[in-house]
Amino acid sequence: MSKDLQDYRGQLLARIKSQMLAADFGNAGASDLVMQSALLKAYSFVGNLDALDIDYLLDMTAADLDNHLQDAANSARFGQLLMSTRAVKALAASAPIMAAIAGSAAAMALLAANGPATAAIADNAQAIGQLALSATAMKALAGSAIAMSAVAASSTAMAIVSASTIAMTALAASTPAMNALSASASAMFSIASSATAMAVVAASATAMATVAGSSVAMTVLASVAAAIAALSAFPAAMTAITSSTTAMGILVSSPIAMPILAVSTTAMAALTASTVAMTALASASAGLAIVAATPTAIGAITASAAAMNVLVASSIAMAALAAVSVAVTAMTASATAMTAIAASTTAMNALIASPAALSILSASTTAMAAVSASTVAMAAVAASSPAMVALAASATAMNALNASDIAMNALYASPLTTKISYNSTQIWSGVNTLRSGVTLFVRLTTKAGVAGWGEGNSVNEWMLFDGAQINFAERNANPYNHTAMASSPRLPMRRCASTLQIRVYQACEIAYIALPA
DSSP: OOSSHHHHHHHHHHHHHHHHHTOOTTSOOHHHHHHHHHHHHHHHHHHHHHHHOOGGGTTOOHHHHHHHTTSHHHHHHHHHHHHOHHHHHHHHHOHHHHHHHHHOHHHHHHHHTOHHHHHHHHTOHHHHHHHHTOHHHHHHHHTOHHHHHHHHTOHHHHHHHTTOHHHHHHHHTOHHHHHHHHTOHHHHHHHHTOHHHHHHHHTOHHHHHHHHTOHHHHHHHHTOHHHHHHHHTOHHHHHHHHTOHHHHHHHTTOTTHHHHHHTOHHHHHHHHTOHHHHHHHHTOHHHHHHHHTOHHHHHHHHTOHHHHHHHTTOHHHHHHHHTOHHHHHHHHTOHHHHHHHHTOHHHHHHHHTOHHHHHHHHTOHHHHHHHHTOHHHHHHHHTOHHHHHHHHTOHHHHHHHHTOHHHHHHHHTOTTEEEEEEOTTTTOSSOEEEEESSEEEEEEEEOSOOOSSOTTOOSSOEEEETTEEEEOOOOOSSSEETTSTTOSSOOOOEEESSEEEEEOOSOEEEEEEEOOO
16 A cells, blocks of 8 residues: 555556566567557656656755755756756745755755756746845855856846845855856846845955956946946945956946046046056047046046056047146146146147147146146247247246246247347447347347446346336356346346347347247
8 A cells, every 4th residue: 555645656657667577579469569558658657747746845944855855866856857847837836845945055056057947947036036035045056157147048037136135145256157147238237227236246356357357247337327326336346347448448438437437536546546447548538528527537637646647648638638627727736647747748739739728727836837847848838839828928837937947948949939149239239129029038148248347237238028128237157148047137038018129238149939919
């Protein structure tokens, strides 16, 4: 007598098998063959029913199931269930059985190794919901590339998993899991749309390393404002992103991502500290335009020598910055930024090419201090007529230039400078007009033409700037630069609006730059 259904099936299978093995096919007639065929079908059908029976799992807890599966035969039987689409659907529909499976490491290991079974469960909201609440279940799925491919491909699973902190914590800590998710645009969109998921991913070094290196993942994240906002709040997440050429190449061109990153001090701190990030930004006009107009972003950049050194080497970057007054104002107010700019011909040319930028530059004490002290910057300025017009019109700029030997020597050597020489007494003793019109006086040099009035006499010779007379002294030195800072009385560089004139006895050279009206 059978004790239960399972025992009954076992006895029935044994009896059928015995009948089949006793057959004598050598002497079998037609009716015998028909009977044997029926027995074979019965054996197959009953055996299959036995394999697909899930009732025996109903009363098991997770611990019971774990213990049950330690036996090889039981494990094989459970594996057979997972091979059947019908059986898996039945498992997924049973909350008690799924609860046991979710809590059983052994059961989950078998499930995670079976792609079709995982896919079927992933598409069942109740079943995947139970797994998503189990750290044991999610750890098993996360460790299996086969299982994660099924999860990532299921919109049902991703909607549930991305809303579960337990599930996302397990996935974010697993490279196989993040590889699968990062390769799926739909999976990444589910994550990007979930505050729960993004908080976990952003805090995970493993997750961020994978995400930052995936063009699929970063393209999706860059399109979701909430996702970028979540990332921008985590220093570690931003470090991973700014270290990736893939990630930065996508973000700097994103009209959604860049405005969010630009107002984040955390994001900008990471970005300015990364050569990879700054190099990507330097080649992206759209991203630069956003950064340039955002005080938080441009403030962070101008405070970073490393960031500025990358930008000043890029004509694209400097043109974009020079076109935005917010950026130019920030740069010219920063000694760090101006040190980098003044050392770069590319950067100086970009500022010089912008009338608005030139105006801001020439009015900045900080900027002009850096420019006037740099041979590179002064070479660029001295070769540009627009630059000379702007600087000559600015008292701030002229004060800086007159306080720098580097600046004065650069203007004297400028291709724009005109130099006129006279012999001693050649134009004595009247006042001679050197130029009418807007003019920048650059230098007066005398050449030992003492007339007997004596060294240091400053009564008889002078220059007139728009009619304003300034006397200079007779000197024995040859040559003697009356514009030099040590000269007394000194004739510093200055702008004349109408006329530049001189009354001179000594042999001399006058240098000036003719400026457009």
